[in-house]
Amino acid sequence: MSESGMKNISSDPTCEEIFTVLSEYIDGELSKELCEAIEAHNGNCPPCQAFVETYTKTIELVRTQPAEPLPSAVKDELSAALKRCQDALDQTR
Amino acid sequence: MEGNDAMLAKLQDNELVTRAQQGRHDAFEELVSRYAGRLYSMGRRMCGNDDDAKDMLQETFMAAFKGIDGFRAEAKFSVWLFQIAKHACMRMRRKSTFAPRETLSLEELVPNEEELKTLSVADWRRTPIDKLLNKELQGALDEAIQVLPPDHRMVLLLRDVEGFSAEETGQIVGASISAVKSRLHRARLFTRKHLHHFYQDQGSSHV
Missing domain, CATH: 1.10.1740.10 (RNA polymerase sigma factor, region 2, helix turn helix motif)
Incomplete structure (x- = not known):
């Protein structure tokens, strides 16, 4: 698959075809018919079902990355840098 | 007031x-x-x-x-x-002198026939995400993200961590929507592959 376009899949998709559109499937970007075709395939194909489960779990893990607080030293340095910027701008006004 | x-x-x-x-x-x-x-x-x-x-x-x-x-x-x-x-x-x-991967090919990211035979639905899928995300998995996840090619890493972070749409992500990185989707898919596949052994271990520990 090139960067220029996602591959189309048939109404009775193969395992390989499903792998190429998983991202769009998870993001809800495929038609209802294609989603149903993928789910029908997965119902009879435990490896694909497992692959979709691990792929989905991976996305969940990435999405639930804990937010790191901004270290106070970084915050202080940023504030000082912006203050210098603001003062320089105010002097020119 | x-x-x-x-x-x-x-x-x-x-x-x-x-x-x-x-x-x-x-x-x-x-x-x-x-x-x-x-x-x-x-x-x-x-x-x-x-x-x-x-x-x-x-x-x-x-x-x-x-x-x-x-x-x-x-x-x-x-x-x-x-x-x-x-x-x-x-x-x-x-x-920077840090050198992540430069490319991701789909062929190396999707399972081959041999791997497909070993895949099964493990019990971890029912485990809540906060229970699953221990220090070891967090480390593996950080590592996977870190070694992604920079253009794929940026798209993964913008879409899945920051929650920007594909269109907004395209505006930020200067790429078409289809290129954003392609990079996102490869980045997710790569990350999944990197965590694959963890998933298998989790499944077998429940058996």
Whole structure:
């Protein structure tokens, strides 16, 4: 698959075809018919079902990355840098 | 009576931008407090170290401060800000000696017939995400993200961590929507493959 376009899949998709559109499937970007075709395939194909489960779990893990607080030293340095910027701008006004 | 900070905290980004364009430094500071943590986290993952992330953060906000008058109200402030951050990240990367992967081929990321035979639905799928995300898995996840090619890593972070749409992500990284989708898919496949053994271990430990 090139960067220029996602591959189309048939109404009775193969395992390989499903792998190429998983991202769009998870993001809800495929038609209802294609989603149903993928789910029908997965119902009879435990490896694909497992692959979709691990792929989905991976996305969940990435999405639930804990937010790191901004270290106070970084915050202080940023504030000082912006203050210098603001003062320089105010002097020119 | 409501304090100034509390009042500013209730405003939408673009309302704060309008005030900042009128010379209200406190409005810009509210925007900084909204986005500094998110940008620093992304910077750490993109630059690979705390010092470059700190420099990227300062460079981004100083550029945003100087350029705020040129911001157009029809644009989305967060997209504009992350565009600036993306350019700052690229400059930091050129100075870095860290060498992530350059490309991702689909062939190496999708399972071959041999791997397909070993795949089964493991019990971990029913495990809540907060129970699953232990220190070992977090380390493996951080490592996977870190070794992604930079253009794929940026797309993964913008889409799946920051929650930007494919269109907004395309605007930030300067790529078409189809290119964004392709990079996102490969980045997710790569990350899944990197965690594959963990999933298998989790499954077998429940058997």
